[in-house]
Amino acid sequence: MLLALTRDRSGRTWRLADTCAACAAATSHTAVVPDTLVNSPRPLPSACAPPQPLVGLWAESDQRLRVREMLTYLGAALPRFTSPAARLLGLQCALRTNSHGHVRLPTGLLRGMRLGGHRELWQELAHAGWLEPPAVRPVPVQVRLLDAAVLDQGPGRRARCRATHWALRPAPLALPAAPPALRLTALVLAAHTSVDAEHSADMDVLARLCGHNPQQTGELLDRLVTTRTLEAWHHNRETDEVLWHLPQPRGRARPAVRPGRHQAPRC
Template sequence: MLTYLSTALPRFTSLAARLLALQCALRTDARGRVRLPAGLLCGMRLRGQREVWHELADAGWLEMPNFRSVPVQMRLLDAAVLDQAPSRRSRCRAAHWALHPAPLLLPATPPALRLTALVLAAHTSVHAQHCIDMDILTRLCGHSSQQIEELLDRLVAIRILRAWLRHRGTDEVLWHLPNHRHETASL
């Protein structure tokens, strides 16, 4: 779904709008209708932020919702979202996981950090070292490579990542997760 959204949404779409679009795409029914509970929008810190909705509506991706209804309801206008392969049940699980992307669980953070951590979590492997091509990372996050590097530094500073490195020869971003086993053993 992250790949689909990276092509379906305009490049200048804000990170908050991308996170909202992800939840809408994963929670849509077979007819493109979406219902988002008020608690979900509050938890995402998007309740009352109409400019995010306007971004997606101006891009022709969804109809503006009626904000007086609870839950917030709208219809997605991009028919391609309905052609995505996962079943409705799988998409609901993915929508929940996108809010809590294990193993990169975040405290309340800005959308830029949340989206970056989500993309990294989606590309985290069972190996100790994880990697993704910088071009893919920038496309999926909607950032420049300089912005990505700053966000990765911030993820290290708040201990979501232990370390990261950009391999200049292959242009891959490599990262290590904190070793929670050693942290809990020392407590």
């Protein structure tokens, strides 16, 4: 059994229910709540603070979790045919909103995302009933979200702001110069990446969050292998599970040690 989140057409009513995987996939505007929402790591007390490297790893894991939760929400809140570019834009808006649904996006952010000047993306999200489109030439861009589900988020704005920066360069699968479809696929994989050497997720989940059908998602995964962003991936059709491997980091060759001018005498 899975825990599924379903919304009505207006987006004002949400329902949590236990259901099977087949029923969740067949029900519209439904997303499966990942297990990490329940089993997420809790911060340690200040008296037993972990070493700095572990703090960095946990911070990145927390940012990955927030982005994963928001991608899951957008998979249910937006229509299936919403474009990858609009989903990337919606993710930034959802994480940056305040308690009143107001969002301000700097012009440099949209330029860095290669989405500046694409007013059709705002219209796409507006036609889905998710936000009010901005004015013709606002600086910075200001919009208002219409879905009440994103107005009462648990994490504070500072924590969500850190997640927005991670979503722009989701280590270890950052592709800032790639097309939106490839960037969104890499982001979804990065949000589902674990500490293990082998990473996995259901194909239906990946396809829904990427805004594509399974065949298109497979083609995008092939492109990630071609660009050496992934080492390999495999689709287990019996379990509908996708497994992928990240490239192994190349170690730097150690320079040869040359003898100095003052050498110790040989014994």
